[in-house]
Structure formats: structure tokens, C-alpha cells
Amino acid sequence: xxxxxREPLFHFMAVAVLLxxxxxxxxxxxxxxxxxxxxxxxxxxxxxxxxxxxxxxxxQRMQIAKELAIEEVFFREALKRDMAAxxxxxxxxxxxxxxxxxxxxxxxxxxxLKEIRAESPRENIMLPAKVSFExxxxxxxxxxxxxxxxxxxxxxxxxxxxxxxRMANPLPPTFQPQLERLLGKEFTTAVFAxxxxxxxxxxxxxxxxxxxxxxxxxxEQPIPFEQIRGMLEAKWIQLRENEVIAVEGQKLEKQYRxxxxxxxxxxxxxx
Numbered sequence: 001x002x003x004x005x006r007e008p009l010f011h012f013m014a015v016a017v018l019l020x021x022x023x024x025x026x027x028x029x030x031x032x033x034x035x036x037x038x039x040x041x042x043x044x045x046x047x048x049x050x051x052x053x054x055x056x057x058x059x060q061r062m063q064i065a066k067e068l069a070i071e072e073v074f075f076r077e078a079l080k081r082d083m084a085a086x087x088x089x090x091x092x093x094x095x096x097x098x099x100x101x102x103x104x105x106x107x108x109x110x111x112x113l114k115e116i117r118a119e120s121p122r123e124n125i126m127l128p129a130k131v132s133f134e135x136x137x138x139x140x141x142x143x144x145x146x147x148x149x150x151x152x153x154x155x156x157x158x159x160x161x162x163x164x165x166r167m168a169n170p171l172p173p174t175f176q177p178q179l180e181r182l183l184g185k186e187f188t189t190a191v192f193a194x195x196x197x198x199x200x201x202x203x204x205x206x207x208x209x210x211x212x213x214x215x216x217x218x219x220e221q222p223i224p225f226e227q228i229r230g231m232l233e234a235k236w237i238q239l240r241e242n243e244v245i246a247v248e249g250q251k252l253e254k255q256y257r258x259x260x261x262x263x264x265x266x267x268x269x270x271x
Contacts, residue, residue, distance in 0.1 A: 113232040134170040136211045137163035152199040
């Protein structure tokens with residue numbers, strides 16, 4: 001036995017085993033640590049309770065902790081493998097960064113909101129003109145009776161329309177843009193210039209031929225301030241937030257060396 005201990009081969013094998021054990025221990029202790037806090041488990045448990053209707057058991061909380069650990073491992077491995085360079089991930093991270101820079105904003109005053117209203121597009125702050133009318137409509141001119149205009153002006157009951165598109169008769173007050181989409185801009189412009197309570201026609205639209213009697217017409221008018229207050233507040237807050245984000249972005253930008261392309265001309269597509 002003593003001879004074995006004196007053999008060089010035994011010494012070599014003993015050193016090899018010792019080195020292997022040391023390497024295994026070193027590998028274990030040099031592993032990155034993933035530590036899941038009790039607060040993180042509590043937060044995920046609240047989500048669990050909202051879904052399940054009851055708090056998770058001790059075993060389920062342990063499973064939640066394990067899920068959080070594997071999620072953290074996945075996250076770190078994704079960063080190692082440059083998955084953050086994916087455009088979808090980049091967009092989410094950029095938006096998260098912008099959100100983190102948003103400052104708390106004091107609600108605007110009425111005067112500030114009125115300034116925003118004055119700078120807003122007309123379609124956001126004005127109610128379009130609208131019109132209502134009675135009509136007799138046909139898909140094409142060949143369906144129009146020859147004596148229809150005189151019959152209408154004489155007070156006869158209008159015949160049924162044959163227009164392919166369903167349109168109320170009489171048409172209730174309708175905003176100008178809606179009528180333009182339904183029957184065309186040129187036709188709508190002509191309708192808004194007609195005298196009230198008289199039969200007019202034939203008039204051609206993108207849908208067919210029409211005879212009209214205008215019942216009412218209202219001009220464009222401002223949307224009441226209180227009805228658009230929420231929209232104006234949101235726009236004012238967004239403008240203030242964007243101003244702060246731009247300033248903070250400039251500060252962060254100074255920490256980098258920015259290299260821009262020498263030309264912004266589009267690169268020709270390859271044939």
C-alpha cells in the first residue's frame with residue numbers, strides 16, 4: 001500500500017482529481033446569481049389572486065418563484081444573444097424609455113386649453129355644416145318619369161326611389177363630410193347651395209339621379225368647449241411631455257458619439 005502512495009502515477013491522478021474538484025467548485029460559485037425577492041413573488045401572487053379569485057397556496061407561491069427565476073434567466077440569455085436588437089423589442093424598449101422620462105404635469109388652465117384649441121385642425125374643433133332633405137332617387141336617368149318634376153312641384157306624393165344604396169327618406173340632418181362620402185363632393189356642394197322647401201332636379205351624384213327638397217340646413221359651428229376639454233387636455237399634456245423628453249434626450253445624447261450617414265439620399269434598390 002505504501003508503494004502505491006509513492007508511485008508517480010498515483011500522485012498524478014490525485015492531483016488531477018483535486019483539480020477537477022476545484023474546477024467544479026469554482027464553476028458553481030462563479031455562476032451569476034438569480035435572486036427572486038419576496039416582493040416580486042407577492043406582486044405576481046396578487047395577479048394570480050385577481051385571476052383565480054383566491055390567493056395562491058404555499059406550494060403555488062413556490063411555483064411562482066420558480067417561474068420568476070426562469071423568466072429572469074430567459075431575459076439574461078436573450079440579452080446575451082442580442083435579441084434586444086430585434087426591431088419589435090427595440091421599439092418596445094424605446095417606448096419604455098420615453099415613458100420613463102415623462103414628467104408629472106400640472107393640469108392646464110382654461111386659457112392654455114384655449115390656446116391649444118386655436119392651434120388645432122378645424123375638424124377637431126368644429127362641427128361640420130349639415131343638411132336634411134326629402135328625395136326621390138333613381139339608379140339611372142332611364143328610370144325617371146318624364147313628368148316627374150311637374151308632378152313633384154304640383155304637390156303629388158313622390159314615387160318610391162330605386163337607388164341601389166339604402167338611404168333614409170327624408171334624410172335626417174346629415175353632416176357634410178358624411179354626405180360627401182355617400183353621394184360625392186360635387187353633388188354635396190350643390191345641395192348646400194339650394195333654396196329651402198322647393199323641389200330641385202334632376203341632380204346627378206356618384207350613386208344616381210336625384211330630385212330633392214331641402215328641409216333644413218345648418219352652417220359649420222364650433223364644438224362646445226366642455227365637449228372637447230378632455231381632448232385638449234390630452235394634447236396639451238402630450239406637448240409638455242414631448243418638450244421634456246426632447247430636452248432629456250439631448251442630455252443623454254451628449255454621452256455618446258453620434259455618427260450620421262454622409263448622405264440621406266435613398267439607396268437605389270438592387271435590380
